[in-house]
Amino acid sequence: xxxxxxxxxxxxxxxxxxxxxxxxxxxxxxxxxxxxxxxxxxxxxxxxxxxxxxxxxxxxxxxxxxxxxxxxxxxxxxxxxxxxxxxxxxxx
Numbered sequence: 556x557x558x559x560x561x562x563x564x565x566x567x568x569x570x571x572x573x574x575x576x577x578x579x580x581x582x583x584x585x586x587x588x589x590x591x592x593x594x595x596x597x598x599x600x601x602x603x604x605x606x607x608x609x610x611x612x613x614x615x616x617x618x619x620x621x622x623x624x625x626x627x628x629x630x631x632x633x634x635x636x637x638x639x640x641x642x643x644x645x646x647x
Contacts, residue, residue: 604637608624
């Protein structure tokens with residue numbers, strides 16, 4: 556550690572189920588923790604059906620017509636598992 560650097564923000568993003576423990580970011584995080592560095596982990600889960608419905612409604616410009624969007628958003632949620640990246644990709 557460099558004591559002349561009072562703080563550092565490092566942001567790393569990955570899909571936990573797709574990155575092995577030998578991945579460079581995972582190794583780096585473990586090393587930082589070993590050295591006593593405070594590491595904050597934020598886990599982002601899948602979108603729930605109501606969040607997907609909001610995205611679908613906004614994408615279609617139908618925010619005021621919930622009933623028309625509900626069945627489509629249910630299909631989108633089922634196809635994507637609520638993964639925000641896949642939802643947006645699906646809507647393209």
